[in-house]
Amino acid sequence: MPSLNAILLTILPLATLTTLTSAECTRAALKAATAQYVAAASAGNPALWTALSPNASYIENDEPVPVARGVLANPMKLDHNRSFHDTTACAALTELIVTDTAKPYVVHTRMLFDPALDAARIKTVESTVATTGDWAFNATGYLYWNSLESWAPIPEGQRDSRDTIKAAGDAYFDRWNDTRVEIPLGTPCARLEGGAYTGLGRLEENTCNLGGFPSNIVVTNRRYIVDEEMGVVDIFIGFPGLDRNVPTRPAPDSHLFRVQGGKVRYIHTVSHCFTTRCGMTGPVPGSGNVGGGGERGCRRGLGV
Numbered sequence: 534m535p536s537l538n539a540i541l542l543t544i545l546p547l548a549t550l551t552t553l554t555s556a557e558c559t560r561a562a563l564k565a566a567t568a569q570y571v572a573a574a575s576a577g578n579p580a581l582w583t584a585l586s587p588n589a590s591y592i593e594n595d596e597p598v599p600v601a602r603g604v605l606a607n608p609m610k611l612d613h614n615r616s617f618h619d620t621t622a623c624a625a626l627t628e629l630i631v632t633d634t635a636k637p638y639v640v641h642t643r644m645l646f647d648p649a650l651d652a653a654r655i656k657t658v659e660s661t662v663a664t665t666g667d668w669a670f671n672a673t674g675y676l677y678w679n680s681l682e683s684w685a686p687i688p689e690g691q692r693d694s695r696d697t698i699k700a701a702g703d704a705y706f707d708r709w710n711d712t713r714v715e716i717p718l719g720t721p722c723a724r725l726e727g728g729a730y731t732g733l734g735r736l737e738e739n740t741c742n743l744g745g746f747p748s749n750i751v752v753t754n755r756r757y758i759v760d761e762e763m764g765v766v767d768i769f770i771g772f773p774g775l776d777r778n779v780p781t782r783p784a785p786d787s788h789l790f791r792v793q794g795g796k797v798r799y800i801h802t803v804s805h806c807f808t809t810r811c812g813m814t815g816p817v818p819g820s821g822n823v824g825g826g827g828e829r830g831c832r833r834g835l836g837v
């Protein structure tokens with residue numbers, strides 16, 4: 534029996550082309566494009582979407598790479614995929630989790646489309662790719678904690694505005710350089726960092742509070758995807774200080790925020806290290822389901 538991937542391979546490009554050559558950047562068109570990206574990742578066949586967008590720039594962990602040599606080059610046994618669609622910015626974000634012990638990954642991929650050309654002509658694809666040796670990495674943990682969460686669409690009438698959602702994510706990073714900023718953290722709130730749930734003290738407290746942030750980290754190069762239906766902002770950033778061996782070099786990082794009623798409910802982080810485990814020794818702060826410092830733990834180690 535031909536695999537599902539083989540079938541997708543045959544039918545998807547044509548089907549997607551037909552769907553997408555008409556007009557503007559609709560949610561349906563963006564959904565077709567993210568489905569195609571997921572199919573390409575699963576099949577390990579980048580041509581599935583490069584056929585549509587031969588000139589797209591392709592970046593992994595802030596470095597341009599030939600798509601054929603990137604993470605899409607080999608099939609991935611996807612345990613999870615979830616996508617968000619930004620009809621205003623004509624952009625999308627896909628989250629992938631692969632627990633395959635030979636090649637585990639957690640990937641956040643940000644895609645920008647050119648509405649002027651057609652609905653799903655891809656201009657830019659950039660991925661934050663985390664694997665063994667990256668910050669707090671544990672794909673099994675990522676899959677497990679994610680499975681306990683609810684990411685259903687926010688019912689109409691209860692959706693936050695684009696500005697409210699975006700401001701919640703921005704506040705989180707602004708706080709790293711300005712102690713006066715209040716982050717609208719909800720209760721409960723859960724932060725999934727690399728593969729561990731992290732918070733101050735015990736996990737049952739259901740808090741994303743870190744008990745104080747550093748005050749001198751300027752988070753750079755913020756790039757946004759906002760999906761009002763899902764209450765989501767994802768921000769690709771450069772995170773100085775994450776890799777303690779190269780603390781001044783901003784590490785490639787994506788933070789996905791789920792905002793409900795103006796408050797942060799979930800945070801998913803994907804972070805790439807330049808050096809093994811970003812120079813962290815010993816257990817992941819916050820691993821073993823005991824809570825702990827997480828991102829702040831890293832900076833504590835740095836003395837910031």
Ligand SMILES: *[C@@H]1O[C@H](CO)[C@@H](O)[C@H](O)[C@H]1NC(C)=O
Binds near residue numbers: 585587
């Ligand atoms: C890709 O770039 C080439 C060279 O600039 C151009 O001729 C071609 O039309 C472009 N293709 C698409 C699909 O944008």
Ligand SMILES: *[C@@H]1O[C@H](CO)[C@@H](O)[C@H](O)[C@H]1NC(C)=O
Binds near residue numbers: 572575613615
């Ligand atoms: C992606 O996720 C959707 C929804 O959970 C699922 O139906 C689909 O099979 C997944 N695709 C792949 C290639 O794993």
Ligand SMILES: *[C@@H]1O[C@H](CO)[C@@H](O)[C@H](O)[C@H]1NC(C)=O
Binds near residue numbers: 673675
């Ligand atoms: C990864 O996460 C799983 C699920 O929470 C946990 O059982 C396991 O101990 C974690 N592994 C490491 C190395 O922290």
Ligand SMILES: *[C@@H]1O[C@H](CO)[C@@H](O)[C@H](O)[C@H]1NC(C)=O
Binds near residue numbers: 711751
């Ligand atoms: C960071 O904080 C310092 C001190 O308050 C301030 O001078 C600087 O403008 C801030 N930088 C950014 C990018 O916000």
